[in-house]
Amino acid sequence: MLKLWALAERPPLVASVRRIHSSHTPLASPTASTSASPVERAPPPKWTPNSIRTGVIARKRGMTSLWTDQGARIPVTVLQLDNCQVTANIKTTRPNHTEYHAVQVGASDRPAKTESNQMLGHFNKARVPPKRIVKEFPVTPDAHVPVGTTLSAIHFVPGQFVDVVANGIGKGFAGGMKRWGFHGLAASHGVSVSHRSSGSTGQHQDPGRVFPGKKMAGRLGGKRITTQNLAVVRVDTKLDLVFVRGAVPGFDDAHVLITDAKKKMVALSHHNQAKGLYEKVLPTGVDDLPFPAGTAGLAKRLPSIIESPAYRRSPFIPQE
Secondary structure, X not given: OOOHXXXXXXXHHHHHHHHHXXXXXXXXXXXXXXXXXXXXXXXXXXXXXXXXXXXXXXXXXXXXXXXXXXOOEEEEEEEEEOOOEEEEEEEXXXXXXXXXXXXXXXXXXXXXXXXXXXXXXXXXXXXXXXXXXXXXXXXXXXXXXXXXXXXXXXXXXXXXXXXXXXXXXXXXXXXXXXXXOOOOOOOOOOOOOOOOOOOOOOOOOOOOOOOOOOOOXXXXXXXXXXXXXXXXXXXXXXXXXXXXXXXXXXXXXXXEEEEEOHXXXXXXXXXXXXXXXXXXXXXXXXXXXXXXXXXXXXXXOOOOEEEOOOOOOOOOOOOO
């Protein structure tokens, strides 16, 4: 059935974004494509609101500023895909007889002499160079990607939303004021050398102890953080750069995991499709998503820079 939301009229500024989807090709293996006749060749898979695509592993390169077509300045974080390749497709059966599907992805090549023999055999089986980091992303059964496929920044379309997962910057042992935002004790006479103290931590003889979870001094940072609903502003297909609006966790050159936003992409598209709101299945200006993944071959047929137009009202126009 033809999806009505794919035929919705869009502003002319989104023409550059539409080119992403017009050059989509199937990700079948070369042997399968040459042996099958044009009549027997299966049509390329299409993204559906019930599909969950794989994520990618990128490296945080730092922050900068971009200006929209209306002249407004926005802060962005630059994320670069470092030879991100698919190393395995996972399919297991749970004890309740449901199936778990995932795509295993590796990134950042490393010397073979620094890798363990077990992982070397795994990478050799996938015919990819050894990787510094390997992660798996849960997907739907229709979103498996052939092993060895090189993922590109075009996997994410400008205008969509993504979630970024990384380890936050570790700040070491911190006091209560820095760790929890306590205001401290009075900075006046009568308080001696305890202005940044956390104050009392226990109670009277009953209960006579400190309850677990009490906010006290301790190690700050260095934990896994997920920043949700970041808008993709620009994609550089030549350098494999993804520009997302706002800040992401982690230090510069740290590995981060990028996936389609769980709330504003996956759950919202499924909800709007069930309610019949076909024009709201995808964000404004996004007609489709590369499925099952955006590959390096697809990126070669697209412009080097693809930006998302600003659909908001210009901030420089005075309101009446």
